[in-house]
Amino acid sequence: MPEKFQAVVIGGGPGGYVCAIRLAQLGFKTACIESRGSLGGTCLNIGCIPSKSLLNLSEEFHKAKNLSSKGIEIGNIKLNLSKMMKNKDKAVTILTKGVEFLLKKNKVSYFKGFGSFKTKNDISIKDKDGKESLIHADKVIIATGSEPVALPNVEFDETIIISSTGALNLDQVPKKMVVVGGGYIGLEMGSVWSRLGSEVHVVEYLDYITPGMDKEISNEFMKILKKQGITFHMQHKVENIKKNGSKAIVSTIDKSGNKKNFDCDVVLISVGRKPNTRGLNLEKIGVELDERKRIKTNKNFQTNLSNVYAIGDVIAGPMLAHKAEDEGIAVAENIAGQSGHVNYDTIPGVIYTTPEVASIGKTEEQLKEQNIKYKIGKFSFMANSRAKAIDDAEGFVKILADEKTDKVLGAHLIGPHAGELIAEIGVAMEFGASSEDIARTCHAHPTFSEAVKEAALSVDKRAIHS
Numbered sequence: 001m002p003e004k005f006q007a008v009v010i011g012g013g014p015g016g017y018v019c020a021i022r023l024a025q026l027g028f029k030t031a032c033i034e035s036r037g038s039l040g041g042t043c044l045n046i047g048c049i050p051s052k053s054l055l056n057l058s059e060e061f062h063k064a065k066n067l068s069s070k071g072i073e074i075g076n077i078k079l080n081l082s083k084m085m086k087n088k089d090k091a092v093t094i095l096t097k098g099v100e101f102l103l104k105k106n107k108v109s110y111f112k113g114f115g116s117f118k119t120k121n122d123i124s125i126k127d128k129d130g131k132e133s134l135i136h137a138d139k140v141i142i143a144t145g146s147e148p149v150a151l152p153n154v155e156f157d158e159t160i161i162i163s164s165t166g167a168l169n170l171d172q173v174p175k176k177m178v179v180v181g182g183g184y185i186g187l188e189m190g191s192v193w194s195r196l197g198s199e200v201h202v203v204e205y206l207d208y209i210t211p212g213m214d215k216e217i218s219n220e221f222m223k224i225l226k227k228q229g230i231t232f233h234m235q236h237k238v239e240n241i242k243k244n245g246s247k248a249i250v251s252t253i254d255k256s257g258n259k260k261n262f263d264c265d266v267v268l269i270s271v272g273r274k275p276n277t278r279g280l281n282l283e284k285i286g287v288e289l290d291e292r293k294r295i296k297t298n299k300n301f302q303t304n305l306s307n308v309y310a311i312g313d314v315i316a317g318p319m320l321a322h323k324a325e326d327e328g329i330a331v332a333e334n335i336a337g338q339s340g341h342v343n344y345d346t347i348p349g350v351i352y353t354t355p356e357v358a359s360i361g362k363t364e365e366q367l368k369e370q371n372i373k374y375k376i377g378k379f380s381f382m383a384n385s386r387a388k389a390i391d392d393a394e395g396f397v398k399i400l401a402d403e404k405t406d407k408v409l410g411a412h413l414i415g416p417h418a419g420e421l422i423a424e425i426g427v428a429m430e431f432g433a434s435s436e437d438i439a440r441t442c443h444a445h446p447t448f449s450e451a452v453k454e455a456a457l458s459v460d461k462r463a464i465h466s
């Protein structure tokens with residue numbers, strides 16, 4: 001007889017493992033199935049964590065090379081890429097093992113293998129040797145995540161034509177790298193390899209980078225990245241990519257119809273990710289997908305089958321680890337009869353470049369489109385004493401507040417530690433705060449967070465330091 005579980009989660013990424021832990025906390029006999037051989041999903045294994053490790057190490061390398069101008073002489077700075085990669089791998093191993101420990105601690109049964117539906121309650125698990133076992137589930141939560149989108153007729157070989165996974169594992173610094181797509185992955189991984197010495201060219205379909213972000217921030221971001229040495233080819237569409245020996249040729253066409261070829265050592269394709277439902281047998285049990293092949297769910301994360309739920313990258317919404325985690329908690333609480341909820345208006349987005357870019361709530365463009373009257377408060381890090389003291393003063397904070405009520409509607413930051421500073425605004429927005437609430441909150445001096453306070457003051461045109 002197959003072992004019986006009250007809840008089975010398919011996928012051990014930030015959505016799946018967090019959901020499994022919450023279900024176990026709520027008293028359900030829970031299992032989590034993961035095929036990768038290690039927990040933590042895309043995020044811990046080939047996403048957030050290794051990319052942040054390389055972003056940090058490459059930034060340290062870049063900074064070390066410039067220390068002499070600040071009065072610190074440390075001699076010849078050399079890159080040891082394989083050691084850098086080992087450091088990154090160590091961070092991944094520690095964290096994925098940590099998740100395994102957390103599952104054990106919470107008495108979640110961890111099955112290493114590929115999960116698929118036999119029926120809506122019976123899940124087959126195939127291990128890496130092809131051995132199949134069966135478990136029974138009252139409730140099933142699908143958290144199988146996403147995978148990179150390729151371009152038509154182009155295949156990833158992960159050495160010359162690479163996805164983000166290859167970009168996290170190159171064994172030498174490419175002399176020239178073409179990045180297709182100026183979004184999260186292209187700009188983070190482009191920054192890493194640019195700092196390590198590559199000549200980086202970003203080919204972007206649109207006339208701006210980071211679609212969906214506030215345009216003023218996106219323009220400033222591009223200006224700063226250009227200064228750092230990244231070249232942008234905007235409104236260029238990639239028509240074809242061909243390998244030529246150890247090189248690639250990227251053929252593009254711009255908006256005026258001009259064709260251009262880029263020779264490079266490596267081409268990173270970062271044009272988005274797609275939901276991963278492969279092999280789950282969803283057609284067999286009749287789970288409905290939407291027009292973009294994402295699993296269709298209601299506001300309780302329930303699919304059209306009452307015992308089957310889905311969360312994270314495999315459903316609609318931003319493909320972000322914290323969104324997947326929050327959905328994991330919300331669905332577990334809903335299954336337990338509680339009122340799990342995710343506020344999609346306050347999900348922050350952060351790009352971990354230098355400077356960092358962070359965004360929450362409505363952009364100016366969205367407010368205009370929705371005919372919402374707003375006030376803007378802005379404050380430059382150039383006028384922030386901490387930023388000036390450490391010579392890290394690029395960027396600004398922008399707060400958007402309702403013209404009548406002063407309620408904070410959105411905030412967009414580019415600058416030092418923007419990814420941390422955005423949390424304050426998230427809390428403020430969750431509590432329905434006004435910009436005046438932020439402005440009247442005492443912020444420690446000298447901190448970067450004073451720029452947030454000053455931007456809030458500036459909503460009412462009463463910033464002190466500008």
Ligand code: FAD
Pocket residue numbers: 010011012013014015016033034035036040041042043044046047048049051113114115116143144145146164165185276278279280311312313314318319320321322323324352
């Ligand atoms: P995943 O993390 O994709 O996990 C799904 C898991 O399910 C995988 O481990 C997969 O092996 C497993 N699986 C799939 N099918 C089956 C099956 N049939 N049986 C068993 N197991 C299965 N987001 C951020 O918020 N911040 C960042 O800094 C960030 N950086 C990123 C950097 C990169 C390079 C990439 C690629 C992504 C990044 N993301 C980041 C996005 C983030 O990784 C995803 O949004 C997040 O991992 C989604 O979580 P998930 O649990 O839905 O899916």
Ligand code: NAD
Pocket residue numbers: 151180181182183184185186188203204205206209210211236237238269270271272273318319320349350351352
């Ligand atoms: P993205 O959606 O962020 O950016 C894709 C870019 O490619 C867009 O600017 C788009 O206009 C462009 N594009 C699309 N087709 C193109 C083409 N044919 N030619 C040229 N440009 C083209 O996608 P991504 O960078 O692949 O990242 C995928 C997702 O992973 C992100 O949306 C994000 O949700 C997640 N992620 C998050 C983080 C983070 O939170 N820091 C980091 C990495 C990835």
